[in-house]
Amino acid sequence: MTQMDYDRHVDARAEQILAAVRQSGRNSMWSVHAQLHTQAEAADLADQVIEAVDRTLYEIVAGGDDAKLGGPFHILPAMLLLCRWEAVMDSAAIESIRSFFLEGVQARGNT
Secondary structure (H helix, E strand, O other), X not given: OOHHHHHHHHHHHHHHHHHHHHOOOOOOOOOHHHHHHHOOOHHHHHHHHHHHHHHHHXXXXXXXXXXXXXXXXXXXXXXXXXHHHHHHOOHHHHHXXXXXXXXXXXXXXXX
């Protein structure tokens, strides 16, 4: 197998994985990458992206009251989503992430 063959196999497998994630039906800040990767017009996904961001960043955390609490399972996907897709993300999703970073409280939870 040549390097070109190997690269084609890897690319084909990556596309299979992205297709499976897209078909899952429920977006998270992890899985929305697959949607953004294949969508011709990212603006068409604005509602899905903000839903994924809000579902993750504003989940109810025991003992959190109204504070924006988050640990690595909130911070890392938010950071990666913003770093990779900021240029095509809706401003509401970007603002939610930035607000979480600036006003949130790091909580390790069980990690």
